[in-house]
Amino acid sequence: MTWPIGPNLAPGWIAATIKEEGQARGCDNNKQRWDKMHMEPEFKEQDQVLVSTLNFNIIEGPRKMRDLFLGPFTIIKLIGKNAVEVKPTEEFSRKHAFVPVSLIKPYFQREEDKFPSRKKSPTPPEIVEVEDSPGTVKRIIKARKIRLNGKDKRQYLVRFKNQTADHDKWLAEDAIPDGNLHLRRFRASRIAEQSHKL
Known part of the structure; x- marks a missing residue:
C-alpha cells in the first residue's frame, strides 16, 4: 500500500484505510457467498461417475446433439480435493484419465424394481423404405x-x-x-x- 507524501497526510491516510476496509469487506462477502453455495464433492474410490463431454473433441456429430455426459467410469483414486483418476473404457483409452471434480457427477443406475410404476419409454419402430438403397x-x-x-x-x-x-x-x-x-x-x-x- 502506498502512502501519500506531503504536509497534510490525514486525508490521504483516511481515504486509504476506507479503501482497504472496503476491499476486506468485499473479500469476506465473496467468501461467505462461496461457502454457502459450494459443497465439497463426496466421491470415493470405486464410485461410478459420469464425465462431462465439454472438452471431448473425439465425438462426432453436431455439438447440440451430443450427450452432455459419458460413462459410467470407475474412480481409481482421488487426487486431492479437486481431481480424480478414472478408469477409461476401451473406446476412450486415449483420453486423459485425470478429470477435475467440476467435470464429473455421480452415476445412478436405474432401478426398475424400486419404481415399478415408472414407465419405460417405448422404442420407436424402425422406419425402412424398401425402394431406397443406403447410398441414395x-x-x-x-x-x-x-x-x-x-x-x-x-x-x-x-x-x-x-x-x-x-x-x-x-x-x-x-x-x-x-x-x-x-x-x-x-x-x-x-x-x-x-x-x-x-
Whole structure:
C-alpha cells in the first residue's frame, strides 16, 4: 500500500484505510457467498461417475446433439480435493484419465424394481423404405473447392436418404449418383437464396 507524501497526510491516510476496509469487506462477502453455495464433492474410490463431454473433441456429430455426459467410469483414486483418476473404457483409452471434480457427477443406475410404476419409454419402430438403397442421395448441402495434385477440384457435401448428418460425405461431381439432377437442384436453390437476399 502506498502512502501519500506531503504536509497534510490525514486525508490521504483516511481515504486509504476506507479503501482497504472496503476491499476486506468485499473479500469476506465473496467468501461467505462461496461457502454457502459450494459443497465439497463426496466421491470415493470405486464410485461410478459420469464425465462431462465439454472438452471431448473425439465425438462426432453436431455439438447440440451430443450427450452432455459419458460413462459410467470407475474412480481409481482421488487426487486431492479437486481431481480424480478414472478408469477409461476401451473406446476412450486415449483420453486423459485425470478429470477435475467440476467435470464429473455421480452415476445412478436405474432401478426398475424400486419404481415399478415408472414407465419405460417405448422404442420407436424402425422406419425402412424398401425402394431406397443406403447410398441414395437425398440432397446436396454445400460446395467447396480443394486443391488436389496442383489442380482445383470442386466437391459437394452430400446427404443420403435415411441417414443423419453424421454420415454426410464430400464427393466429387462424378462420384455422386444421379449427379446431374442433384446438382441442378442445388444450383437452383443457391440462385433462389441469393435473389431473396437482394
